[in-house]
Amino acid sequence: xxxxKWIKVLVLTGLVLAVIFTPILLSAQTKMLQVxxxxxxxNLAQILAEEFMAQNPKMPIAVxxxxxxxxxxxxxxxxxxxxxxxxxxxxxxxxxxFEKGVKPRxxxxxxDGLSIIINEKNPLTKLTMEQVGAIYRGEVKxxxxxxxxxxxxxxxxxxxxxxxxxxxxxxVMGNRPYSTDMKEMNGNAQIIEGVLxxxxxxxxxxxxxxxxKNTGKALKGxxxxxxxxAPNGTAYSPLDKTAVDSGQYPISRPLWMAVNGTPKxxxxxxxRYAVGPEGQKVVEREGFYTVGGRLQEQNQKNLK
Amino acid sequence: MSLRxxxxxxxxxxxxxxxxxxxxxxxxxxxYFDYSHFITTDGYLxxxxxxxxxxxxRAYFTYENKINDRLKFRFRYDADNTANLTSVDFxxxxxxxxxxxxxxxxxxYLEWSPNFLASKVNAGMIETLxxxxxxxxxxxxxxxxxxxxxxxxxxxxxxxxxxxDLGLSWKGILLRQLRFGLxxxxxxxxxxxETDKFKKFSGYLQLVPAAGLSLIGYVDYEKQTGDRKAMTxxxxxxxxxxxxxxxxFEWFAYDSDNLLNSxxxxxxxxxxxxFGTYKIKPDKLAVFAxxxxxxxNDTKADDEIGLIIAGFDWTPMHGSWKLQPNVWIYNYNDARxxxxxFNLTFFxxx
Numbered sequence: 001x002x003x004x005k006w007i008k009v010l011v012l013t014g015l016v017l018a019v020i021f022t023p024i025l026l027s028a029q030t031k032m033l034q035v036x037x038x039x040x041x042x043n044l045a046q047i048l049a050e051e052f053m054a055q056n057p058k059m060p061i062a063v064x065x066x067x068x069x070x071x072x073x074x075x076x077x078x079x080x081x082x083x084x085x086x087x088x089x090x091x092x093x094x095x096x097x098f099e100k101g102v103k104p105r106x107x108x109x110x111x112d113g114l115s116i117i118i119n120e121k122n123p124l125t126k127l128t129m130e131q132v133g134a135i136y137r138g139e140v141k142x143x144x145x146x147x148x149x150x151x152x153x154x155x156x157x158x159x160x161x162x163x164x165x166x167x168x169x170x171x172v173m174g175n176r177p178y179s180t181d182m183k184e185m186n187g188n189a190q191i192i193e194g195v196l197x198x199x200x201x202x203x204x205x206x207x208x209x210x211x212x213k214n215t216g217k218a219l220k221g222x223x224x225x226x227x228x229x230a231p232n233g234t235a236y237s238p239l240d241k242t243a244v245d246s247g248q249y250p251i252s253r254p255l256w257m258a259v260n261g262t263p264k265x266x267x268x269x270x271x272r273y274a275v276g277p278e279g280q281k282v283v284e285r286e287g288f289y290t291v292g293g294r295l296q297e298q299n300q301k302n303l304k
Numbered sequence: 305m306s307l308r309x310x311x312x313x314x315x316x317x318x319x320x321x322x323x324x325x326x327x328x329x330x331x332x333x334x335x336y337f338d339y340s341h342f343i344t345t346d347g348y349l350x351x352x353x354x355x356x357x358x359x360x361x362r363a364y365f366t367y368e369n370k371i372n373d374r375l376k377f378r379f380r381y382d383a384d385n386t387a388n389l390t391s392v393d394f395x396x397x398x399x400x401x402x403x404x405x406x407x408x409x410x411x412x413y414l415e416w417s418p419n420f421l422a423s424k425v426n427a428g429m430i431e432t433l434x435x436x437x438x439x440x441x442x443x444x445x446x447x448x449x450x451x452x453x454x455x456x457x458x459x460x461x462x463x464x465x466x467x468x469d470l471g472l473s474w475k476g477i478l479l480r481q482l483r484f485g486l487x488x489x490x491x492x493x494x495x496x497x498e499t500d501k502f503k504k505f506s507g508y509l510q511l512v513p514a515a516g517l518s519l520i521g522y523v524d525y526e527k528q529t530g531d532r533k534a535m536t537x538x539x540x541x542x543x544x545x546x547x548x549x550x551x552x553f554e555w556f557a558y559d560s561d562n563l564l565n566s567x568x569x570x571x572x573x574x575x576x577x578x579f580g581t582y583k584i585k586p587d588k589l590a591v592f593a594x595x596x597x598x599x600x601n602d603t604k605a606d607d608e609i610g611l612i613i614a615g616f617d618w619t620p621m622h623g624s625w626k627l628q629p630n631v632w633i634y635n636y637n638d639a640r641x642x643x644x645x646f647n648l649t650f651f652x653x654x
Contacts, residue, residue: 078548079586092422098480101516101544160328160370169373175419177372184328260547 032060033266037071037084038163039187040206041255044110044286045084051282052273059266065187068163075258076102081267083258086112086163086206087170103261105302108254108295109274110288111245113207113238114164116225117192117218121199124148126226126235129250133172135202138179143200155182156194156203164188167253168204196221206255207238208287227251244289254295255288263303275299328370334653335363336446340645347634347643360385362446363405374417382410410468410494421476429494430473433485433506434465437520438540441552442579444592446651447630448613451577451596452538452556458609459600461573463558464526464534466493469504483510491526502527516545532561548583571601581617590617592630610635615649626651 035045042065049061064080071083076097089097089104097104116132118124127135127146134140135153144150157178158165169175185191191203192210210219216239218224226235229250236243236250243249263271273279280290291299337360342350363383370376383405393400413428438450448454455463471489478484484507491504506524513519522538538556557574565571579594593614600607615630628649635642 077586078583092477095422095477095480095483098515099483099512099518099544101546103515160373177374180372 032062033270034062034080035082035084036064036066036074036080038068038086039065040086040112040164041084044208044283044288047286048274048279048282052270056269059269061270067161069161075260076100081259085256085258086253087167104258105261107257107271107275107299107302108291109257110255110283111291112253112255112288113244113249114167114251114253115205115207115210115238116227117195117203117205117210118223118225119195119199119201120221120223122148122223126228128228128231129172130231133174136168136173136178137176138181151200154198154201155179156185156191156201157182159184164204171251211239211287213287241289268303272303330368332366333364336361336649336651338647338649340647343644343646344642347641349643360405376415378411378413380411381407383407421478423474423476426473429468429470432466432469432489433473433487433508434522434524438552438554441542441550443581446649447615447628451554451575455575459598461600463573464560465536468494481512500529518542528562534560534562548586551580553578565603569603571603573601574599587623588619592617606637608637624652624654
């Protein structure tokens with residue numbers, strides 16, 4: 001009786017295993033490196049991956065967006081190999097990673113001058129950090145309040161899983177919440193579309209999204225505001241590489257790729273390419289800024 | 305409709321209406337059902353009468369609204385088909401039941417995340433602290449509850465443990481290596497109104513001495529009427545130090561003055577469980593296995609139950625549906641009895 005029972009168990013288990021593994025074995029492929037996260041970085045990461053794969057066809061890479069928070073969660077849960085983020089990891093993410101045995105190692109692959117954009121019909125040319133913060137907190141609701149036309153301000157921003165959303169809140173808004181009037185868009189492209197269509201709009205996007213690659217200037221229909229750190233200080237443009245590199249442009253940030261522990265195999269090769277001379281040429285071509293100095297030293301150290 | 309039900313539904317309606325204007329709202333459903341085939345026919349659970357069935361187990365509908373970066377609201381309906389009393393025939397002194405899935409409020413709470421000790425404060429019909437950490441690690445609620453959560457289902461012993469209750473909890477992080485949780489609830493679960501003046505107090509300390517290793521000590525206490533009391537002590541060890549592999553251990557003991565043998569002597573139930581999951585291909589294929597040991601009555605020598613659960617978690621196409629074939633093998637002290645059940649679990653979430 002017992003034998004009969006176990007034969008049934010084995011037959012059923014065998015059938016189940018066959019059902020499961022047949023399609024998996026049939027579709028067996030080389031393991032693909034999964035890169036996930038920041039929407040600001042998704043185009044850049046995709047182009048870096050394509051150029052890397054052109055040189056290394058046996059090292060496939062898949063790139064997905066979803067926001068910095070999504071990428072970081074994916075790395076912690078083991079559902080991606082590289083997490084892209086346009087902000088630093090939060091304390092709660094580092095705590096969760098520690099609890100789950102994940103040891104994040106971060107590589108700066110590019111520098112972004114986070115760009116504050118308005119419709120070109122708006123005559124304003126510059127704002128201070130404090131003014132940008134007050135606008136996004138909803139404390140200033142009319143352009144007249146910051147020296148612009150008498151028009152209600154339309155706020156365009158990102159959703160809370162976006163690294164850019166978190167970066168602006170931490171570095172510009174004094175960690176105070178966004179106005180509930182802000183339209184939360186899915187990505188950089190949607191913010192640009194919103195600002196192009198709305199004469200009273202303000203938005204924020206990575207510099208790589210607003211620069212016309214042929215002219216090096218803002219995309220037609222948009223105006224990129226100069227930003228000053230102090231109320232009476234000089235305002236700088238995110239298109240000014242020297243100002244971004246020196247920190248005079250006050251809302252620049254590194255764009256990170258993170259792995260769990262020392263990078264190995266395809267991840268190591270890809271990161272070496274991305275932070276190396278060839279990858280950095282791609283970074284520049286895509287409108288972002290190259291990584292130098294201390295960040296590049298840190299990258300080389302983290303590769304070992 | 306009882307006053308309590310009316311209060312809950314009115315609060316939910318007001319909050320849903322009031323918060324609907326904000327942008328960060330999500331709706332989510334999760335459903336799981338089984339095709340079960342009883343491999344044995346001579347156990348306590350299996351017989352020749354019923355050898356296989358389709359079985360709808362759970363359907364969740366969750367609405368969440370992130371009001372701002374510090375405040376979140378959650379409303380969750382749960383539906384199961386146990387104990388659906390439909391009518392009472394007073395003449396015949398009988399009740400009628402059916403097995404329709406019926407919804408009930410499982411969660412209805414506000415979550416506040418102040419910028420202090422990475423805290424989360426929950427108020428309302430909230431998740432309790434008892435087995436959330438173990439359940440998150442096990443990760444296969446669709447296949448089986450964790451040891452303490454499912455203890456009553458397996459043994460029939462009335463262990464006072466619930467996944468949700470009306471009350472207040474506070475979780476936080478003192479150091480990266482030391483986390484805590486404190487809670488106070490009615491102690492009457494999400495399915496009953498409070499019937500006494502006593503509240504259940506619970507708390508845990510989680511020590512993370514190294515990346516990927518957690519040691520958790522949990523205790524809850526509720527005074528009962530008269531001189532009686534009830535207390536749960538629980539220990540969890542969570543091991544996540546190898547990539548894609550987690551192994552966990554759970555032990556608990558329940559000591560309630562309400563648990564008495566027929567001769568009036570006091571008994572204590574307890575149990576332990578070891579479980580692990582391995583992601584063969586993350587997001588696509590994982591394997592899980594677990595062994596539970598149940599000791600429903602420490603004054604009896606022949607009532608222990610052993611339970612092995614093992615299976616696969618396969619995502620054939622899209623992450624919104626999964627197939628989780630699994631086997632449950634029960635062992636009893638009476639070696640002539642034994643139950644073996646094969647389930648093909650369908651998990652849908654969207």
